[in-house]
Amino acid sequence: MFPITAERPADAAQIETLLDLTFGSDRAKKTVYRLREGVAHLRPLAFVVREQDIRASGGRLLGSIRYWPVGLGEAQSPAIMLGPVAVHPDYQGQGIGRALIRHSLYAATRLGHRICILVGDKPYYEPFGFTSAADRGLEMPGWVERERFQVMELLPGALDGVAGMVGKPLRSASPRGRRRAA
Ligand SMILES: CC(C)(COP(=O)(O)OP(=O)(O)OC[C@H]1O[C@@H](n2cnc3c(N)ncnc32)[C@H](O)[C@@H]1OP(=O)(O)O)[C@@H](O)C(=O)NCCC(=O)NCCS
Numbered sequence: 696m697f698p699i700t701a702e703r704p705a706d707a708a709q710i711e712t713l714l715d716l717t718f719g720s721d722r723a724k725k726t727v728y729r730l731r732e733g734v735a736h737l738r739p740l741a742f743v744v745r746e747q748d749i750r751a752s753g754g755r756l757l758g759s760i761r762y763w764p765v766g767l768g769e770a771q772s773p774a775i776m777l778g779p780v781a782v783h784p785d786y787q788g789q790g791i792g793r794a795l796i797r798h799s800l801y802a803a804t805r806l807g808h809r810i811c812i813l814v815g816d817k818p819y820y821e822p823f824g825f826t827s828a829a830d831r832g833l834e835m836p837g838w839v840e841r842e843r844f845q846v847m848e849l850l851p852g853a854l855d856g857v858a859g860m861v862g863k864p865l866r867s868a869s870p871r872g873r874r875r876a877a
Contacts, residue, residue: 697744697747697757697789697790698744698745699742699743699794699795700743700744700745701739701741701742701743702738702741702742702743702761706743706756706759709756710756710761712756713758713759713781714779716781716783716784717781722779726814726835726836726837726839727776727778730763730765730836730863731763731776733863734764734864736761736763737761737762737775739802739806740761740802740803741759741760742759742795742798743756743758743760744757744791757782757783757786757791758782758783758791758792758795759779759780759795760779760780760799761778761779762775762778762803763775763776765861765863765864766862766863766864767810767812767833767858767859767861767862768857768859768860770857771862771864771865772810772857773808773809774809774810774811774861775803775810775811776811776812777796777811777813777815778813778814780792796823808849809848809849809853810846810848810857811825811846812844812847812861813825813846814839814843815843815845816843817845823847825847826846826847827842827846828844828845831857832857833846833857833860834861835860836861836862
């Protein structure tokens with residue numbers, strides 16, 4: 696059992712190291728990074744897993760998940776983009792990734808987020824309820840393999856009438872009390 700805790704500002708350096716280790720140091724070339732540039736990740740949806748016995752290890756970071764706000768289509772309908780999610784190679788396959796995803800999607804739903812997109816391996820994300828985003832009329836800037844681009848409604852019907860290109864968010868990232876962009 697690996698406890699999940701909220702990411703702290705002090706975790707940032709260890710998270711960068713973990714992401715370099717799991718995705719490679721050229722990860723910033725990926726299309727999703729264009730959508731993250733200049734946009735802060737959603738703090739209430741950022742979680743980590745640490746080694747349990749901090750006396751033995753100094754509390755090594757074992758896993759991390761973050762989300763970014765995005766806008767969908769011409770109306771830039773608010774949505775969240777899952778990722779990156781990463782688990783230290785020594786600890787992969789022990790359920791940490793799934794636990795981080797379930798925990799954060801539950802938090803996102805409770806906070807009132809309505810739509811979640813991601814670019815990732817279909818077989819891994821399908822069991823959570825993600826389906827083809829292209830089939831729902833969504834598009835991703837740059838070149839992304841169609842089957843890796845996925846979407847899930849956190850609120851049933853949230854995708855009704857929503858289609859088009861994913862972009863940076865125009866409105867407040869907060870799901871409640873949103874104001875229209877000027
Ligand atoms: C992908 C990742 C986050 C999964 O975390 P994890 O803690 O290792 O995964 P879990 O223990 O929760 O789940 C393991 C299961 O997922 C499967 N799985 C892991 N990565 C997968 C992938 N990319 N595609 C399909 N299935 C995958 C495993 O085969 C295993 O299946 P099983 O339960 O049937 O044996 C982790 O392996 C990782 O950090 N990988 C490198 C970074 C990365 O690719 N992240 C994004 C994935 S798109």
